[in-house]
Amino acid sequence: xxxxxxxxxxxxxxxxxxxxxxxxxxxxxxxxxxxxxxxxxxxxxxxxxxxxxxxxxxxxxxxxxxxxxxxxxxxxxxxxxxxxxxxxxxxxxxxxxxxxxxxxxxxxxxxxxxxxxxxxxxxxxxxxxxxxxxxxxxxxxxxxxxxxxxxxxxxxxxxxxxxxxxxxxxxxxxxxxxxxxxxxxxxxxxxxxxxxxxxxxxxxxxxxxxxxxxxxxxxxxxxxxxxxxxxxxxxxxxxxxxxxxxxxxxxxxxxxxxxxxxxxxxxxxxxxxxx
Amino acid sequence: xxxxxxxxxxxxxxxxxxxxxxxxxxxxxxxxxxxxxxxxxxxxxxxxxxxxxxxxxxxxxxxxxxxxxxxxxxxxxxxxxxxxxxxxxxxxxxxxxxxxxxxxxxxxxxxxxxxxxxxxxxxxxxxxxxxxxxxxxxxxxxxxxxxxxxxxxxxxxxxxxxxxxxxxxxxxxxxxxxxxxxxxxxxxxxxxxxxxxxxxxxxxxxxxxxxxxxxxxxxxxxxxxxxxxxxxxxxxxxxxxxxxxxxxxxxxxxxxxxxxxxxxxxxxxxxxxxxxxxxxxxx
Numbered sequence: 001x002x003x004x005x006x007x008x009x010x011x012x013x014x015x016x017x018x019x020x021x022x023x024x025x026x027x028x029x030x031x032x033x034x035x036x037x038x039x040x041x042x043x044x045x046x047x048x049x050x051x052x053x054x055x056x057x058x059x060x061x062x063x064x065x066x067x068x069x070x071x072x073x074x075x076x077x078x079x080x081x082x083x084x085x086x087x088x089x090x091x092x093x094x095x096x097x098x099x100x101x102x103x104x105x106x107x108x109x110x111x112x113x114x115x116x117x118x119x120x121x122x123x124x125x126x127x128x129x130x131x132x133x134x135x136x137x138x139x140x141x142x143x144x145x146x147x148x149x150x151x152x153x154x155x156x157x158x159x160x161x162x163x164x165x166x167x168x169x170x171x172x173x174x175x176x177x178x179x180x181x182x183x184x185x186x187x188x189x190x191x192x193x194x195x196x197x198x199x200x201x202x203x204x205x206x207x208x209x210x211x212x213x214x215x216x217x218x219x220x221x222x223x224x225x226x227x228x229x230x231x232x233x234x235x236x237x238x239x240x241x242x243x244x245x246x247x248x249x250x251x252x253x254x255x256x257x258x259x260x261x262x263x264x265x266x267x268x269x270x271x272x273x274x275x
Numbered sequence: 276x277x278x279x280x281x282x283x284x285x286x287x288x289x290x291x292x293x294x295x296x297x298x299x300x301x302x303x304x305x306x307x308x309x310x311x312x313x314x315x316x317x318x319x320x321x322x323x324x325x326x327x328x329x330x331x332x333x334x335x336x337x338x339x340x341x342x343x344x345x346x347x348x349x350x351x352x353x354x355x356x357x358x359x360x361x362x363x364x365x366x367x368x369x370x371x372x373x374x375x376x377x378x379x380x381x382x383x384x385x386x387x388x389x390x391x392x393x394x395x396x397x398x399x400x401x402x403x404x405x406x407x408x409x410x411x412x413x414x415x416x417x418x419x420x421x422x423x424x425x426x427x428x429x430x431x432x433x434x435x436x437x438x439x440x441x442x443x444x445x446x447x448x449x450x451x452x453x454x455x456x457x458x459x460x461x462x463x464x465x466x467x468x469x470x471x472x473x474x475x476x477x478x479x480x481x482x483x484x485x486x487x488x489x490x491x492x493x494x495x496x497x498x499x500x501x502x503x504x505x506x507x508x509x510x511x512x513x514x515x516x517x518x519x520x521x522x523x524x525x526x527x528x529x530x531x532x533x534x535x536x537x538x539x540x541x542x543x544x545x546x547x548x549x550x551x552x553x554x555x556x557x558x
Contacts, residue, residue: 013418035450036450036452036453037420037422037423037448037449037450037453038420038422038423042420083421083448084367084369084421086367086369135288135290135291136316137315137316137320138315138320138366138367138444139315139316140315140316143315161447161448164444164447164448165315165366165444165447165477166315166477167313167314167315167477167516167517167518168477168516168517168518168519169314169516170314170315170516171518193448193449193450193451193454194478195451196478196480196518196521230452232450233450233451233452233453234450234451234452235451235452235455237521238480238520238521238522238543238544239521239525241544241548242522242525242544242547242548242551245544245545245548245549245552246548246551246552246555248552248556249551249552249555249556258521258524258525258528261525262525262528262529262532265525265529265534265551265555266529266532266534268555269534269554269555272555
């Protein structure tokens, strides 16, 4: 469980990035943190694995204050995948990259071997096992960074913009994987701008602006509120955009799911025929 | 005359076992807004690197086939000669920024052209304003966010006013509204000044509406090349792993169920909403 209690954070240059954040993320929750560039999203999640410590306030991970433990200890339970994979990758081969943390955490070599194979397979990277990460495409490097964290199976996974450079198929795999993590009561927190991905996954959405939480709720409510999204520099998902333009037909506006959209529109056609 | 033309272009990175692009033959006309898409690792970025000669001059390796960009054979001319004609915005802005201030980064290309100071000032300010970073101009490009860095990289290319702008997922770190604004600026330059735009994107929900020429790549090859409305309706496009815009998908689902919609496949929410209003309004 992650608890933030009235957290303020200022960078060395005095920029106040967080201004009183209080929230709780329970085990097994899937949360999307959204908001415009500079809203404090990345700063907030860097508190969840102790990379940053609050200037004022408290962060508790499973009841332990992050100021009273080390990043190395926290890392075993909280895996962090950075926005830019080049900040994370350094090994000669994809395989070594994934093995690195596993060795550090003291896994047996047999277990390391199994976990590498599993993670490579999961992220469609098996063919690149012996390749240098730097010969791979941007989207593939991003998946290597994700594989290297998934391999040690942390209780909480923090993903900073996981869908950048990913094609539709990879995004669908990521969605399936996150759903699977939820069934294991694992927690996934992702920072993202990808409204379409959020609409497809339907997680809890936390909307941030200028270092504060502006809204916290289900995607269907938050992603269909044009005024809320506008001040957060987010556009409506495409399905919600369509329904926002159909007000003349008297249809609901809080629609983000394509199958729900189809049903509503077909029902509208039926009722039109009966009048 | 085509401003970019390739014939049977095939390229292998040094040390790689198979080609990253193979047998690519495409034609892009002057003034077009072309969208290139395809699964991650399909060769989109490599193809873009050919357009200004980074492949093969910087990356080395073996390039076969023919390529002509702005009438120049990029195999015979260096990347710095191409810079006047082609501006490239990379996927990862950090690979592109190096100066001590944002303003200097944006001015760098113009300084190399030896422009008079006043003219340079004007162009730099214009580019900074278009990308919404004028107020940041004295900051270091390394102390700003990834999204802001992307704006700097785009501004640096816009300031040069090249004939061709090639953008490789240029707004991936930006919030959606900022991304849309940048796309609008680029679309405006394309429409008003006839600058040829080549945009690499996965997010067709945001970008399909700007283009009338779509190229879909898969495993290094061009799979589709033509009208986006036709290509995005094809089942095979979806199977390759291209993210079809939700408006296009919903249109297909509804048409299959017998809803009376036109035969023009919509690419945006505006287009589909217009059709639905027509089909479902009470008489």
